[in-house]
Each structure stands twice: as C-alpha cells, then as structure tokens.
Amino acid sequence: MQQQPIILVFYQNLRFHDQPLLLEVLQHTQPIIPIFINDPKVIERLGEASQWWLYQSIRAFKQQWKSAYNIELILRTGDSVRVLQQLLQETNANKIYLGKRYTKLEREIDERIYEELNRDGITIKFFNTHLLFEPANIKNQQGNSFQIFTPFWKTCLTKTIEADLPAPDHIFNGYNQPINSDDLSDWKWGHSQAAWTRKLANHWHLSELAALNKLAIFLKNSLAGYNNNRDLIASPSFSSQLSPYLRWGQISAKKIFNEVIHTMERDPTIQQDGNTFLKEIGWREFSYYLLYHHPSMQEVPLNKRFQDFPYENNLSLLEKWQKGTTGFPIIDAGMRQLWLEGWMPNRLRMIVASFLIKDLLINWQFGQAWFIDTLVDADPANNANSWQWVAGCGTDASPYFRIFNPITQGKKFDSEGKYIRKYVPELKDLPTKYIHQPWEMPITLQEEYNVIIGKDYPHPIVDHTIQKNKALDCWKEFKGKG
Ligand code: FAD
Numbered sequence: 001m002q003q004q005p006i007i008l009v010f011y012q013n014l015r016f017h018d019q020p021l022l023l024e025v026l027q028h029t030q031p032i033i034p035i036f037i038n039d040p041k042v043i044e045r046l047g048e049a050s051q052w053w054l055y056q057s058i059r060a061f062k063q064q065w066k067s068a069y070n071i072e073l074i075l076r077t078g079d080s081v082r083v084l085q086q087l088l089q090e091t092n093a094n095k096i097y098l099g100k101r102y103t104k105l106e107r108e109i110d111e112r113i114y115e116e117l118n119r120d121g122i123t124i125k126f127f128n129t130h131l132l133f134e135p136a137n138i139k140n141q142q143g144n145s146f147q148i149f150t151p152f153w154k155t156c157l158t159k160t161i162e163a164d165l166p167a168p169d170h171i172f173n174g175y176n177q178p179i180n181s182d183d184l185s186d187w188k189w190g191h192s193q194a195a196w197t198r199k200l201a202n203h204w205h206l207s208e209l210a211a212l213n214k215l216a217i218f219l220k221n222s223l224a225g226y227n228n229n230r231d232l233i234a235s236p237s238f239s240s241q242l243s244p245y246l247r248w249g250q251i252s253a254k255k256i257f258n259e260v261i262h263t264m265e266r267d268p269t270i271q272q273d274g275n276t277f278l279k280e281i282g283w284r285e286f287s288y289y290l291l292y293h294h295p296s297m298q299e300v301p302l303n304k305r306f307q308d309f310p311y312e313n314n315l316s317l318l319e320k321w322q323k324g325t326t327g328f329p330i331i332d333a334g335m336r337q338l339w340l341e342g343w344m345p346n347r348l349r350m351i352v353a354s355f356l357i358k359d360l361l362i363n364w365q366f367g368q369a370w371f372i373d374t375l376v377d378a379d380p381a382n383n384a385n386s387w388q389w390v391a392g393c394g395t396d397a398s399p400y401f402r403i404f405n406p407i408t409q410g411k412k413f414d415s416e417g418k419y420i421r422k423y424v425p426e427l428k429d430l431p432t433k434y435i436h437q438p439w440e441m442p443i444t445l446q447e448e449y450n451v452i453i454g455k456d457y458p459h460p461i462v463d464h465t466i467q468k469n470k471a472l473d474c475w476k477e478f479k480g481k482g
Contacts, residue, residue: 005175006095007087008034011042011249013099013129014061015208016068016167018252020127021097023165031173033091034065037084038077038187042106047373049342050247051191052200057248059184060207068167071174075182081112091175094122099129099249102288103380104295132161132253132285135292145293147395152289153282164254196339200376203341204244211245215256218242219263226273231347234418239345240277243377246284257281287381290395298368298384301393309393310474312361320461321356322370324424327453327460329436330410331355333423340423342376347413353390354404358471359462364391400475403468410436426457 006028008021016022025032036058046054062073076083084096096117101110110126118124128134133156139145146152191197204210218240222229229238245251257278264274291297301307320326324335334348344352349371356367364387371387372378385394392400414420417435421428427438429449434441439453439460446452453459 002176003030004092004094005031005033006097007084007091007093008032009084009096009098010034010036010061010073011099011101012247013249013252014057015211015250015252016064017208017212018129018164018255019167020129020165021099022168022172024097024125024127025172026168026170028095029173030095031175032071033074033087033093033175033179034071035074035076035083035087036061037080038075038182039080039083039109040077041079042109043189045105047371047375047378048191048194048197049200049374049376050372050378051189052194052197053204053206053244053248053342053376055184055187055189055191056201056206057250062184064208069172069174071172072179072181074179075184075187076180077182077187080109081116084113084117087179088117088122091177091179096122096124098124098126100126100134102130102135102291103298107295129249129252131288132156132257132281133159135289138289146286146289149283149286149396152286153279156282156285161254161257164252164258197342199340200342203343204376206250208250211242211251212255214240214242214245215251215259219259223260223263223273223277224267224270227276230276231345231413233345233347234414234416241343243379243382244343247377247379253281253284283385284379284382286396287379287385290385291381297388298380299365301391302388302395303393303397306391306393309363309478310361311357311363313363313366314360317360317461318356318362318366320458321352321360321362325458326355327439327458328355328406328410328464329417329420329424329427329438330406330414333414333420336423338371338374342374344375347409349386350390351404351406351409353387354402355406357391358400358403359406359464359467361467361471361474364388364393401472403471405464405468407436407464424457426451 006025008025013019043051058075065071065073087093098110098113101107114124138152138155140151140155146155218237222237222240229235232238242251242256246253260274260278264270290302294302321331321335324332324339326332331352334344334352338344353364353367356362357364368383368387371383388394389397392398410420416432420435427435430438430451434445438451438457441453451457
C-alpha cells in the first residue's frame with residue numbers, strides 16, 4: 001500500500017524555486033498532492049486583471065508540474081476548509097503544507113484550516129513563502145511594532161536573509177490513486193466575461209521562467225542607473241516590472257534580494273543603485289508589515305481622523321479619471337496604459353493618485369478599488385499602503401499638503417512627451433511645447449495638428465491651481481477641527 005500522502009496547497013506561491021513546502025517534503029518519503037483551491041470567497045475579492053493573471057498562471061503552473069515531475073496539480077472549488085477536509089478523507093493524507101497569507105479574510109480562513117483540521121495524526125504547517133521576514137518577528141527596541149519605514153527597514157537589514165532555495169532537482173512521488181480535479185476551463189471567473197482583459201496577453205508572459213528571465217535581464221541591463229532612471233517613464237526598462245510576479249509568487253522576494261546582493265558584490269560601482277532597489281523591496285515588506293498589524297488597512301485610514309475628511313466624491317469626475325479623459329495628458333496617458341497593460345510606473349501611480357485625491361477631492365478608496373480591478377499586480381498590502389501614503393492618512397505618509405502638479409510632473413519625467421504620445425495617440429504629433437498643456441495651443445495650430453481641444457481631446461476637467469487651493473483650504477479647515 002502506498003504511504004499516506006502530503007497535501008501541498010498553492011495560492012500566491014506559484015513556483016518551484018525558493019519553495020519551502022517542497023524542501024519540507026524532501027524530509028519525508030511520502031507521495032505528494034499539490035492543489036490549488038478555487039475558494040469563491042477569496043477569488044471574488046480579486047479584480048478582473050488579477051483574476052486574469054492568476055488564471056493564466058495556474059494553467060502554466062499545472063503544465064510545469066506535469067513536465068517537471070509528471071504530477072497533476074489538482075484543482076478544486078469550494079470553501080478551503082471543506083475542500084481540504086474532503087481531500088484528507090479521500091486520500092488518507094496526514095500532512096497539509098501551505099504558504100502563509102496576510103489579508104484579514106485569508107488569515108481567518110487559514111486559522112480555520114488550522115483549528116478544524118489540525119488533529120491527532122494530521123499535521124498542518126504554514127511556511128513563509130511570500131516575504132523576507134515574518135511581520136510578527138520585527139519589533140523595535142521596546143518590543144513594539146514599527147510605524148515608520150526607515151527604522152523598520154534598518155532593523156530588517158540587521159537580520160540575516162536566508163539563502164533562497166533552488167528548485168528541487170529531485171523526483172517527487174505523485175499520489176498513485178485517481179483523484180478528481182476540476183477542469184480549469186470550467187472556472188468562470190469575472191475576467192472571462194470581461195473583454196478588456198484579453199489584451200493583457202499582449203504585454204505579459206506568465207510563468208516562473210518568465211519571471212526569472214525578467215529578473216536576469218533587469219540585473220544585467222537596468223540595475224546600474226536604477227537610482228536615477230527609475231522615474232524616467234519614457235525609457236523602456238527603467239524599472240523591473242516584477243511586481244505582478246511577486247504578487248503571485250512566480251518569483252520570491254528572497255531570490256530577488258539575494259541576486260541583487262550578488263550583483264552588487266560583483267560590481268561595487270552600483271552600490272547606490274542596488275540599495276535603492278532593495279529599499280523598494282523593503283517598502284513591499286513594510287506594506288505587508290502594516291497589513292499584518294492593521295488588518296483593516298484596506299478599508300479604513302490608518303490615521304483614523306481622516307475618516308471624516310470632506311471629500312466631494314463626484315462620480316462623473318471619477319469616471320473621467322478612470323477612462324483617461326481628464327484633459328491632462330500625463331494623467332490620461334497613465335490611466336490608459338493601466339487599461340491597456342494592467343500596469344503603470346510608480347511615478348505615474350503617484351501622480352494619478354494625487355490628482356484623484358487632491359485635484360478631484362475624491363476619496364482614495366475609489367482609487368484603490370479601481371487599481372484592484374485593473375492592475376495585474378494589484379496587491380492588498382502595497383496598494384492600500386500606497387494609496388494611504390498619497391492621501392496623507394497612513395502611518396508613514398506623504399503630508400496631505402504635498403500636491404503634485406500634473407503639468408510640471410509631466411515635463412520633469414516625460415520631458416519630450418514620448419510616454420504621452422505612446423498612450424494618448426490623438427496627441428502624438430503635437431509640438432513638445434504643447435504636449436503637456438494642449439489647451440494652450442492657438443486654434444490655428446489645433447487645426448494644423450487635427451487636435452481641436454474640446455472635440456478631439458477634452459478640455460481639462462478642472463483648473464489645477466484652483467483645485468490645489470481648494471484642497472489646501474479643505475485641509476486647513478479639517479486640521480483646525482482636530
Ligand atoms: P521596481 O521599481 O522594479 O521595484 C521592485 C519591486 O519593489 C516592485 O515589484 C514592488 O514589489 C516593490 N516596490 C516598488 N515600489 C514600491 C512601493 N512604492 N511600495 C511597495 N512596494 C514597492 N505595487 C504593487 O505591487 N501592487 C499594487 O497594487 C500597487 N499599488 C500602488 C498604488 C499607488 C497609488 C502607488 C503610488 C503605488 C503602488 N504600488 C503598488 C507600488 C509601486 O508603484 C509598484 O510596486 C511598482 O511600480 C511596480 O513596478 P516594478 O516592479 O517595475 O517596480
């Protein structure tokens with residue numbers, strides 16, 4: 001008779017490298033059953049772009065299991081606890097290994113898995129597959145949690161970051177009895193009804209190998225210079241674009257961290273670039289740290305006072321922002337890139353977020369929700385923390401009165417308008433002088449370039465100077481009430 005199997009649950013750790021679940025399996029000789037659970041409570045919370053990414057990734061991961069180890073990745077639908085309970089009964093498995101998760105809902109589910117299934121003869125083990133450090137283990141000298149990034153990250157850097165594990169060069173035993181598995185094509189997630197997600201396939205290759213290749217190319221070509229170039233949105237490879245792969249665990253943070261350190265050791269001239277890049281990985285850690293300590297971070301401002309901020313929430317302006325028809329070219333370019341590719345550079349995310357919250361006086365949660373739906377890297381921790389940062393209501397946030405000017409930001413980071421020309425094609429032939437303020441073009445030039453403002457491209461939906469002063473007045477009044 002075959003030994004009792006071990007169940008391996010995969011969710012946002014869709015890879016073989018740096019995979020502590022597989023390392024643990026090597027301590028035993030038992031056969032394994034890898035599974036992905038389509039738990040409607042979890043999947044319904046994902047936006048359409050994330051569902052698209054995850055769906056394609058599961059397909060790739062299933063093929064990877066088959067070709068590397070000739071083992072089926074089992075797919076099942078239902079409440080996670082019930083699915084695992086059923087599988088334990090069917091297979092007589094005696095161990096379940098899972099990657100840790102950090103949102104409120106996922107933590108509740110994982111606690112139920114532990115409470116209901118960890119009993120005599122069954123071992124449930126959770127592994128850190130997602131972060132460099134367990135948030136519970138990082139404390140300040142008084143033993144409290146950090147609220148500010150810099151001391152948090154300094155403390156992290158005093159700790160040892162373990163070596164990342166290579167993909168096991170080993171033959172795993174599959175479970176040798178037939179097990180039912182859903183057919184992936186029967187999973188009708190929201191993205192399958194949404195026509196817009198189909199175009200995302202033009203921009204992304206989804207697999208662990210694609211993620212590792214992206215990292216290698218970034219380290220070779222773009223890490224040197226990252227410190228200066230990461231905001232130059234018109235250049236083709238200013239940042240790594242690893243965010244969706246990190247979100248879904250096709251690459252591990254430890255792998256990235258260690259590879260960057262090795263690259264820095266080989267080339268001492270890139271210390272500053274390397275450290276700046278590692279600091280961004282540090283911001284990801286910090287976002288998860290905050291989410292762990294403030295599980296409602298996606299729903300409420302960390303600075304509770306901001307619950308009463310007098311936003312106007314004009315839904316017609318929100319729609320213009322979402323569609324990239326605000327009449328501010330840099331904002332429209334960013335929002336249209338998001339709709340086309342499911343991604344946007346960090347600089348653009350800051351500019352469009354500031355515009356929504358301060359120029360349009362719309363609550364950051366509307367922006368967060370739109371990003372959740374449209375970003376392929378929509379990340380519960382990074383997204384919530386970043387929106388709160390721009391809104392000035394996070395623990396370590398940009399002050400509210402810091403308001404980005406969409407025109408000067410455009411001129412600074414896309415000086416010739418290359419980025420704008422790419423994503424707002426109706427403006428592509430405009431002289432550089434007018435690319436950031438097309439409404440200033442004399443009518444004769446508008447006719448010459450076939451861009452009549454108000455007809456071919458919108459008038460600006462607000463006056464930035466007026467709105468800036470209004471936002472500052474709101475802020476002063478709000479502060480005065482505190
Ligand atoms: P790189 O510059 O190559 O950085 C490497 C990695 O570091 C990123 O992949 C990411 O995991 C991490 N990182 C970089 N910048 C940040 C940051 N400011 N905060 C936290 N982690 C960071 N990032 C997401 O991953 N998911 C989101 O949903 C998300 N929403 C955001 C919303 C707003 C309003 C803003 C201002 C930022 C948001 N970010 C989010 C952070 C950042 O913009 C992206 O991580 C980054 O643009 C991804 O591109 P990259 O992989 O090329 O980054």
